Amino acid sequence: MNSIIAFALLSIGGISFFTWNVLKIRQNILLGRETNRSDNSGERWRTMLLVAFGQKKMFSRPIAALLHLVIYSAFLITQIELIEIFIDGLSGEHRVFEDALGGFYTFLISFIEILSLLTFFVTIAFLARRNLLKLPRFTMSELRGWPMKDANLILIFEIILLSCIFTMNGADEASHLLKSNESYGFAVSQFLGPILFGGIKSIDTLHVLEQIGWWGHIFMVFVFLNYLPYSKHLHILLAFPNTYFSNLENKGRFTNMESVTNEVKLMLDPNADPYAAPTATSDAPQRFGAKDVTDLTWKNLMDAYSCTECGRCTSSCPANITGKKLSPRKIMMDTRDRLVEVGEGLRKNGKDYQDGKSLLGDYITEEELWACTSCNACVQECPINIDPLSIIIDLRRYLVMEESKMPTELTGMLTNIENNGAPWQFSPIDRLNWANEE
Amino acid sequence: MSLKVPTMAEMLANGETADVLFWVGCAGSFDDRAKKITKAVVKILNHCNVKFAVLGTEESCSGDPAKRAGNEFTFQMQAMMNIQVLNGYEVKKIVTACPHCFNTLKNEYPELGGEYEVVHHTQLIQDLINTGKLALEGNQTFKGKKITFHDPCYLGRANDVYEAPRTLIEKLDVELVEMKRCKTTGLCCGAGGAQMFKEAEKGNKEINIERTEDALETNSSIIATGCPFCNTMMTDGIKHAEKESEIQVLDVAELIANAADL
Ligand code: SF4
Ligand code: SF4
Numbered sequence: 001m002n003s004i005i006a007f008a009l010l011s012i013g014g015i016s017f018f019t020w021n022v023l024k025i026r027q028n029i030l031l032g033r034e035t036n037r038s039d040n041s042g043e044r045w046r047t048m049l050l051v052a053f054g055q056k057k058m059f060s061r062p063i064a065a066l067l068h069l070v071i072y073s074a075f076l077i078t079q080i081e082l083i084e085i086f087i088d089g090l091s092g093e094h095r096v097f098e099d100a101l102g103g104f105y106t107f108l109i110s111f112i113e114i115l116s117l118l119t120f121f122v123t124i125a126f127l128a129r130r131n132l133l134k135l136p137r138f139t140m141s142e143l144r145g146w147p148m149k150d151a152n153l154i155l156i157f158e159i160i161l162l163s164c165i166f167t168m169n170g171a172d173e174a175s176h177l178l179k180s181n182e183s184y185g186f187a188v189s190q191f192l193g194p195i196l197f198g199g200i201k202s203i204d205t206l207h208v209l210e211q212i213g214w215w216g217h218i219f220m221v222f223v224f225l226n227y228l229p230y231s232k233h234l235h236i237l238l239a240f241p242n243t244y245f246s247n248l249e250n251k252g253r254f255t256n257m258e259s260v261t262n263e264v265k266l267m268l269d270p271n272a273d274p275y276a277a278p279t280a281t282s283d284a285p286q287r288f289g290a291k292d293v294t295d296l297t298w299k300n301l302m303d304a305y306s307c308t309e310c311g312r313c314t315s316s317c318p319a320n321i322t323g324k325k326l327s328p329r330k331i332m333m334d335t336r337d338r339l340v341e342v343g344e345g346l347r348k349n350g351k352d353y354q355d356g357k358s359l360l361g362d363y364i365t366e367e368e369l370w371a372c373t374s375c376n377a378c379v380q381e382c383p384i385n386i387d388p389l390s391i392i393i394d395l396r397r398y399l400v401m402e403e404s405k406m407p408t409e410l411t412g413m414l415t416n417i418e419n420n421g422a423p424w425q426f427s428p429i430d431r432l433n434w435a436n437e438e
Numbered sequence: 439m440s441l442k443v444p445t446m447a448e449m450l451a452n453g454e455t456a457d458v459l460f461w462v463g464c465a466g467s468f469d470d471r472a473k474k475i476t477k478a479v480v481k482i483l484n485h486c487n488v489k490f491a492v493l494g495t496e497e498s499c500s501g502d503p504a505k506r507a508g509n510e511f512t513f514q515m516q517a518m519m520n521i522q523v524l525n526g527y528e529v530k531k532i533v534t535a536c537p538h539c540f541n542t543l544k545n546e547y548p549e550l551g552g553e554y555e556v557v558h559h560t561q562l563i564q565d566l567i568n569t570g571k572l573a574l575e576g577n578q579t580f581k582g583k584k585i586t587f588h589d590p591c592y593l594g595r596a597n598d599v600y601e602a603p604r605t606l607i608e609k610l611d612v613e614l615v616e617m618k619r620c621k622t623t624g625l626c627c628g629a630g631g632a633q634m635f636k637e638a639e640k641g642n643k644e645i646n647i648e649r650t651e652d653a654l655e656t657n658s659s660i661i662a663t664g665c666p667f668c669n670t671m672m673t674d675g676i677k678h679a680e681k682e683s684e685i686q687v688l689d690v691a692e693l694i695a696n697a698a699d700l
Contacts, residue, residue: 060622060623249545250544250545250596250597250598251597252541252545252592252596252597253541253545253546253596254505254506254546256510256514256546256549256550257510257514260510260511260514261514261550263511264511264514264515264518265518267515268515268518268519268522288510289508316623316625318625318626318628318648318649319639321625321648322638322641322642322643322644322645322648323640323641323642323643324638324639324640324641325639325640326639367639367640370636371638371639372631373591373628373629373630373631373633373645374591374630374631374632375591375595375626375630375631376595376596377595377623379595380595380622380623381623393506396507397509398508399508400508400509401508401509401510401511406507406508407636407637409635409636409637410507410636412635413503413507413632413635413636414504414507414509414512417499417501417503417504417512417516418512421464421497421498421499421516422464422467422468423464423503423634423635424464424468426464426467426468428495428498429495430468431462431467431468431494431495431497432443432445432494432495433467434462434473434476435443435480435492437473
């Protein structure tokens with residue numbers, strides 16, 4: 001009975017704290033501007049199934065994709081065992097599914113065990129890749145400090161979790177053998193059990209070991225769950241909504257700013273009264289472009305929380321490849337860090353709180369923004385359809401339209417377009433000259 | 439053979455209508471290298487008797503560089519003025535040899551009131567071949583040469599057009615060699631996003647040089663592109679590598695016009 005209460009308390013505590021954090025994230029994401037991503041649900045489901053569930057875009061790098069797929073499928077399939085653990089924990093039973101499922105149960109647990117064993121090795125391989133191989137995409141400056149620790153912590157959690165599973169199943173197997181001379185027949189633990197615990201001839205000790213594994217496992221599950229909101233590992237949950245709300249338009253299409261459209265229409269309309277009071281379409285005059293996270297759309301903000309810091313975007317970015325400061329991954333990480341800061345500030349100090357900082361300037365510099373060629377390589381590469389480019393463009397818009405800050409050559413280019421309808425100083429009357437030149 | 443380049447205004451005055459408007463773009467109109475591409479397109483259109491017209495002096499910058507630079511005002515001013523002209527002529531279909539104009543006209547004009555069928559010149563030429571209006575059978579001009587194709591970002595990733603230019607190149611009886619970064623993973627030439635008009639930020643290399651190295655690795659004698667800006671960037675890259683006597687940078691339209699002996 002005591003263990004049932006302990007389990008219930010652990011579950012309630014773990015789930016409540018997680019929910020509280022999720023609600024904060026939701027609140028933060030909703031600080032973003034409105035953008036409509038509710039159309040075309042068929043296409044959206046399809047995108048989510050292919051890209052998030054089906055891992056489609058991961059496979060542009062087959063080895064990493066395969067290794068990631070092992071962890072991912074182990075994660076998905078273990079959820080079944082987790083359900084059993086919950087029922088066992090709350091009912092005081094032991095392996096409730098065993099009798100109901102019979103031979104299929106053996107198959108299922110065996111399958112989970114094999115995936116878990118593979119995951120164990122993959123996790124070690126990932127740790128080695130990050131810490132020994134020194135791949136440039138994992139050692140860049142934006143990963144220094146917490147992000148690097150975060151990545152390693154997750155992998156270490158995973159190793160502990162898996163060790164618990166095998167302690168649990170291994171000790172259970174050994175005691176089963178001791179009691180009835182019969183094996184459960186699970187693919188891995190029927191061998192691992194005797195190897196690890198075969199020397200122990202006391203059922204009680206084995207039972208304690210199994211319990212340590214069982215409790216250790218479920219405890220780690222809650223640690224993991226509650227670590228997610230503080231970690232890049234949140235992608236395992238957010239990948240799904242994030243791909244569902246993907247941009248379905250051609251990647252080359254930038255949004256047309258509605259506020260500008262209205263003004264331009266007025267300017268071009270010969271019947272418009274230039275002194276007329278501006279029509280009150282929205283009460284608070286919106287800034288042109290984005291200076292801070294609250295000027296971005298909620299989808300930009302969801303992108304930021306979903307980013308798993310894999311750096312595929314940055315390693316395909318022409319600016320970054322050629323040594324410029326711009327890194328699309330850093331754009332996403334900065335957006336998230338700033339959003340967390342803004343959210344905390346607002347919750348602590350009320351909704352009108354301003355801390356005098358902003359995404360542009362305090363986190364992202366102009367130099368980074370101007371290095372972008374808008375080539376969409378980052379958008380293409382991102383395995384969960386994150387769009388760093390749209391943030392870059394919105395920040396540029398603020399710089400140009402609100403502060404008239406841009407490289408001087410661009411000022412010239414824009415003046416040319418405005419004065420003579422071409423980015424260079426050519427007269428519009430000469431536009432057709434080519435037709436008669438030799 | 440002199441080029442026939444009717445303008446929309448002339449067509450209207452003669453009571454004719456054009457089947458397709460050729461949007462020349464600023465580079466195609468003013469840049470010396472790009473003008474050659476423009477003429478190659480016209481040669482093909484003339485040869486196939488396509489009823490086309492240009493806007494001539496009524497054309498103005500599509501606004502793309504302004505938009506990518508972040509100046510939405512200038513972009514929308516340009517777009518609205520162009521749309522007034524285009525709608526005035528009741529234009530239905532537009533072809534352009536510039537992927538930047540292509541992208542803007544196709545994706546960003548509709549919301550502002552300009553709805554047209556917009557195609558890239560490689561798509562139109564492919565159509566001309568498919569419908570039998572342009573024949574390339576038996577052409578020997580480029581036979582056996584190695585050609586590599588550089589994907590313009592605003593044609594490829596931005597609009598998922600990867601095959602039309604490649605199909606055309608394959609019609610030339612040549613060996614099409616892909617660069618290690620191609621199609622969806624193609625590397626930018628460095629000109630997009632208004633970079634064409636400014637110095638690059640501080641780094642350790644120019645993007646066009648990095649990209650030219652990809653092309654050089656293929657040992658091709660011709661680098662084909664479908665964008666006047668990519669053309670400039672790759673040409674500069676080849677000059678930097680001092681390979682201009684061995685390697686040519688040509689637009690797909692120029693390849694086709696040459697092969698068809700136009
Ligand atoms: S769009 Fe900009 S940030 Fe993204 S890969 Fe291209 S240059 Fe880099
Ligand atoms: S934006 Fe996408 S590709 Fe870039 S680091 Fe984040 S998850 Fe990886």
